[in-house]
Amino acid sequence: MDTKAYIESGILELFVAGQLSEQENKAVQEVLLEHPEVLQEVLEIESAVIKLSAAMSPSDNAHLLQLIKEKLRHDGRDVKVVSIDKPRYNWFTYTGWAAALIVGAGLLWTLNQNKQLEVQISDADIEKAYLETQIEQAKTDLAVKENLLNVLRDRNIISVPLGGQGNFADSYAKVYWNKADNSIYLDGQGLPDAPEGKVWQVWSLTLNPLTPTSLGTIDNFNSDDNKIFEIVNNNESQAFGITLEPEGGSETPTMEQLYTLGVVASTP
Amino acid sequence: MQLELLISQFQNKNESAFEKLYQMYSDSMHGVIFNIVRDHHIAEEVMQDVFIKAWHKSDSYDSSKGRFFTWLLNIARNAAIDKTRSKAFKDSKKNLKAEFFVDILETKDNLDKRTDAIGIAKYVKALGEKCKKIIEFLYFKGYTQKETSEELDIPIGTIKTRNRNCIKDLRAMVVN
Structure with missing residues (x-):
């Protein structure tokens, strides 16, 4: 070159x-x-x-060096960096790893938590559906009972208490008779469950002469909750009786099995 | 190389290396900055900014890309020029475009304290007009060759040799 x-x-x-x-x-x-x-x-x-x-420098500038150094010291981190550089690096490294671990653990915990919450939500959903069903049922029950109450309060209703007879003095029943629509409501709360192979049979009676007319058997007596049964009755009944009869019912009442009997008070 | 060692210590944030470099270059930078801002107080402000910036950005100096002096010169020129562009500066100053470094040397009040400056001032007067301007633009104002050639109305191809000759003259004057 x-x-x-x-x-x-x-x-x-x-x-x-x-x-x-x-x-x-x-x-x-x-x-x-x-x-x-x-x-x-x-x-x-x-x-x-x-x-x-x-x-070309207009003046001495040695004093500026002092000012500059002060400002650099004020900045702190940059002066003396030589000595603290290494530990600072390590500190940052450790902190970084520690932070990563914490975040990782936190993430796992969150995932687990999330899973648990999902299970809880599905449990709660099931519970909710169950409760909704119960509420529905209660509403229905309430409606039925209100209906019943309304029926019993009807002004056309005649209440006929049926007293226990003979060996069955402890038994009782009540008949609510609505002549207007030819139906009776029998409250069988005071009767025991019908034994196996037997059913309760309801009779309408006229007294002179004594003529029983079957109003039918109550086949679902044992399983019914409120023991109130609606029965059609278009007879000019003067009394009502309930007997225990073999399954299927009988033509005429078995008088030995007459549990309760009640006379209609008066016919207006 | 002592300078290289000093610079690498400076880059490792060694304060005493920083002080030595300051002593080597601060007068020169102060002159360059003052030449641009033409205000004692502002020049001192910019001086501090420049050396603080040099400290913080010492990593950005790469010896394979140029002289340390040139790196510092760049920071100083840019900082001073930025200052002249600030609104506060513009509001308080007149247009400085017509002023040249030679004015400073010719009108300096404190020359009595600095004998080397007196000597230089005496010789620099002897420099040709074009030389004064070419040095002003290329070194102290940071103009590109193209800008310098336009400013002086001479072909860009001749800038390099013109400048070479001017610096040669300067060297003859200052290096005794």
Whole structure:
């Protein structure tokens, strides 16, 4: 390389001025490493520029160094970084890993928690459906009972108490007779469950002469909850009786099995 | 190389290396900054900003890409020029475009304290007009070769050799 021509080209002056591209700078730098005389030239150029610009300095600036150092100390972290750099790095590393572990554990816990909550939700849903059914049932029951109450309060209703007979003095029953729509409501609360193979049979009676007319058997007596049964009755009944009869009922009442009997008080 | 060692210590945030570099370059940077802002107080402000920035950004200096002086010069020029573009500065200052470094050397009040500056001032006067301007633009204002050639109305291809000759003259004056 003709270093003399290189020097004379003026590229070094531009290099010092900072007027070359990054690539050109690199190329010059490589030449400097290989050719000390070129480096020497650069040092002299630089020195001349430094001397000229320093001559332009308006005042002494030693006091500024103190201000700068104070500001750097104020920034804190940057001064003395040499000594604390390493531990700080470690601290950050450990903290980072610790944070990652905590986050990971937290994530697992959250997932688990989520699963549990899902199970709880589905349990709650089932519970809710069950309760809704119960409410529905209660509403229905209530409606039935209100209906019954309304029936019993009807002004056309005649109440006929049926007393226990003979060996069955403990038994009782009540008949509520609505003549207007030819129906009776039998309240069999005071009768025991019918034994196996037997059913309760309800009779309408006229007294002179004593003529029983079957109003039918109560086949579902044992399973009924409120023991109130609606029965059609279009007879001019003067009394009602209940007997225990073999399954299927009988043509005429078995008088030994007459549990309760009651006379209609008066027919207006 | 002592300078390289110093610089690498500085890059490792060594405070005493920083002080030594400050002593080496602060007058030069102060001159460059003052030449641009032309105000003592503002120049001192920019000086602090420049060296604080150099400390914080020391990692960005790469010796394979240029001289440390050039790196610092760039920071100083840019900081000073940024300052002149701020609104507060514009409001308080007149147009500085016509002023050149030579004015400072010729009118300096405190020259009596700085004998080397006196010597330089004496010689720099002898520099050709074009030389004063080419040095002003390329070194102290950070103009590109193209901008310099337009400003001086000379072909861009001749900037490099012109500048070479001007610096040669300067060197003859300051390096005794």
